[in-house]
Amino acid sequence: MTKRASDVSVSPPRRRNKYIVAPLVLIAANVVLFALFFVWPAVIGLVYSFTNYTGVGAFQFIGLDNYHNLFGDSTFYDALTRTLLYAVLFVPLNFALALLAANLVVNKHAKGASVARVIFFIPWLLSPIVVGVLWRWLFGENFGLVNYVIEKLGGSAVPWQSNADLSLLVVVMAASWAWTGFSMLLFIAAIKNVPVSYYEAASLDGAGPWRQFVSITLPSIAPTSFIVILLNTINAMKEYPVFVALNNGGPGTSNNLMVQYIYETGFKRGQIGYASAASFVLMLILMAVAIIQLIVNRRVENR
Numbered sequence: 001m002t003k004r005a006s007d008v009s010v011s012p013p014r015r016r017n018k019y020i021v022a023p024l025v026l027i028a029a030n031v032v033l034f035a036l037f038f039v040w041p042a043v044i045g046l047v048y049s050f051t052n053y054t055g056v057g058a059f060q061f062i063g064l065d066n067y068h069n070l071f072g073d074s075t076f077y078d079a080l081t082r083t084l085l086y087a088v089l090f091v092p093l094n095f096a097l098a099l100l101a102a103n104l105v106v107n108k109h110a111k112g113a114s115v116a117r118v119i120f121f122i123p124w125l126l127s128p129i130v131v132g133v134l135w136r137w138l139f140g141e142n143f144g145l146v147n148y149v150i151e152k153l154g155g156s157a158v159p160w161q162s163n164a165d166l167s168l169l170v171v172v173m174a175a176s177w178a179w180t181g182f183s184m185l186l187f188i189a190a191i192k193n194v195p196v197s198y199y200e201a202a203s204l205d206g207a208g209p210w211r212q213f214v215s216i217t218l219p220s221i222a223p224t225s226f227i228v229i230l231l232n233t234i235n236a237m238k239e240y241p242v243f244v245a246l247n248n249g250g251p252g253t254s255n256n257l258m259v260q261y262i263y264e265t266g267f268k269r270g271q272i273g274y275a276s277a278a279s280f281v282l283m284l285i286l287m288a289v290a291i292i293q294l295i296v297n298r299r300v301e302n303r
Contacts, residue, residue, distance in 0.1 A: 049277040049279070050062065051273045052065075052273050053276075070274065070281065075253075075261065076278060079257055079261035083239075083257040085168070086168060086239065089168075089172045091232045094179050094183055094228075094232050095183065095229060097176055098179075098181075099187055101120050102187035102188045104116065105184075106191050123179075124180075128241035128242045129244075129245045131177070131242055132243070132244065133246075134174075136245065139161070139170045141159060146158070146160070167254075171239075171246055171247065174246060175239060179235065186224050187228070189224070190220070193220075194216065199212055202216060222297075223297070226300075230289075234290070237258065237285065238258075239257055240257065258282050263275075
């Protein structure tokens, strides 16, 4: 007896299971890694911030004492102020250098653009420690190349390391030099996605290169600019290795940023609980910066 077609149950092809299981396995692996290396340390750090933990032995819960003491600590405010100043100097300089480099290498009249792109990108491949050492050789007060040239030209040696403001400025230049390549690549990708017809129409209307850059390029790459500013801001607020390699946050402790303050408090003074509280304050500041920039970016895009 022949079965009707409606009576025959059709089982789904077995290949579909592969498309269900494989993504779940990949997602599960990432969830486990994220929980293991990000969520769990964050939870432990939050717990420690309410304790008097010193790194060894047992600890006691002391409530909000660490946070109360932190907001009365002038050293904490000095580190936070210096960190914000560093970010205010670093982010615009890096943004300008990266945007300038990107426009130069994508210009149709530029020669050797591929070589220039590699040269600009090489500093980003270097370790921050190496970057700090290189710039220390350049701006050392007694042995630096820059002061040697200045003195040969008849000038006086500049106190690049013993003056706190000049010392911070050298770190800003070194970090901007190292990060320009990464930001430049983001800008190159964004500029190349701007339709050429926009520039052709603007040329027919008599717009010059500067007018085209302001009216076409900048608005078209606004989302990428937002990403660059956000990443650079977060990177600046967490800067540590370049400072340590270049001047160790000096002279003295005048250029100790937040991460260096947290490191020395936690690992050199054995105040893990207190350092954990400072870490969470820094995390809240970074989250606030990210949220504010996200809101501003959405308002710009909705115009």
